[in-house]
Amino acid sequence: MAGLLFGTGGVPHSASLNTTVAGIERIAELGLGCMEMEFVMGVKMGEDEACLVAEAAARKGVKLSAHAPYFINFNAREPEKIRASQDRLLKTARIAALCGAQSVVFHTAFYLGDSPEEAYNKIKKYLEEVMLQLRQENNRVWIRPEVMGKQSQFGTIEEILDLCVELEGLAPCVDFAHWHARTGIFNSYQEFVSILLQIEERLGRVALDDIHIHFSGIKYGAKGEIKHLNLEESDFQYIELIRALKDYKVKGLLICESPNLEDDAQLLQKAYNAIVP
Numbered sequence: 001m002a003g004l005l006f007g008t009g010g011v012p013h014s015a016s017l018n019t020t021v022a023g024i025e026r027i028a029e030l031g032l033g034c035m036e037m038e039f040v041m042g043v044k045m046g047e048d049e050a051c052l053v054a055e056a057a058a059r060k061g062v063k064l065s066a067h068a069p070y071f072i073n074f075n076a077r078e079p080e081k082i083r084a085s086q087d088r089l090l091k092t093a094r095i096a097a098l099c100g101a102q103s104v105v106f107h108t109a110f111y112l113g114d115s116p117e118e119a120y121n122k123i124k125k126y127l128e129e130v131m132l133q134l135r136q137e138n139n140r141v142w143i144r145p146e147v148m149g150k151q152s153q154f155g156t157i158e159e160i161l162d163l164c165v166e167l168e169g170l171a172p173c174v175d176f177a178h179w180h181a182r183t184g185i186f187n188s189y190q191e192f193v194s195i196l197l198q199i200e201e202r203l204g205r206v207a208l209d210d211i212h213i214h215f216s217g218i219k220y221g222a223k224g225e226i227k228h229l230n231l232e233e234s235d236f237q238y239i240e241l242i243r244a245l246k247d248y249k250v251k252g253l254l255i256c257e258s259p260n261l262e263d264d265a266q267l268l269q270k271a272y273n274a275i276v277p
């Protein structure tokens with residue numbers, strides 16, 4: 001990775017059309033560097049379109065990632081729901097690879113009343129089957145379980161890092177807004193640095209040289225995340241986060257998921273560039 005690239009979760013609002021190719025073109029016009037394709041309601045893109053997307057991304061120099069469908073739960077009770085979750089993740093990884101994307105992000109699971117340990121062991125088993133299949137297909141896209149914002153969701157930083165240590169081909173999607181919402185803390189320079197150091201300690205410097213970050217303002221309560229907000233409407237100390245990322249020379253993609261998408265992505269990029277190292 002050349003540096004830290006900023007982009008949007010989905011097609012920017014100001015794109016001429018609500019298509020992935022138009023989104024890529026708009027990202028380039030805005031001077032941003034990346035975009036996450038939101039397959040959150042299902043993977044509807046075909047192989048022909050994926051090739052056009054790959055061509056547009058290469059031509060415009062825009063890096064891509066993909067977000068798998070929301071309907072995934074690797075801790076589901078019913079075997080058919082586990083299989084459907086595996087299939088949705090595989091399908092996303094296959095189309096993402098055709099698009100030239102380097103990472104696939106997904107929401108791993110809900111605890112559904114299980115202890116974190118029980119959930120972890122089940123999730124690891126079923127996820128390992130997916131990783132094996134992808135390796136057989138020679139698909140080298142990073143599969144990135146996301147740090148989640150609600151207490152009911154699997155995905156503390158610790159849990160995500162544990163999975164990444166244990167399973168080859170897995171890397172974290174570090175959602176700083178979710179972690180702040182879940183804990184009520186982690187909103188200062190020192191706390192952000194502590195997360196970066198924790199990642200480095202568990203996964204090595206390589207994880208900070210190719211990171212995948214989700215970020216937005218966030219509204220939260222006792223149970224964690226309520227909804228995403230624009231940065232200026234939230235309590236997030238985003239300048240402190242940006243400063244920590246710059247000081248520790250973190251490289252990779254930062255995907256902005258504020259409701260205003262490209263406005264906050266540009267705000268963050270400007271703030272980042274304004275910090276003199």
Ligand SMILES: [Zn+2]
Pocket residue numbers: 067105106107146
């Ligand atoms: Zn997500």
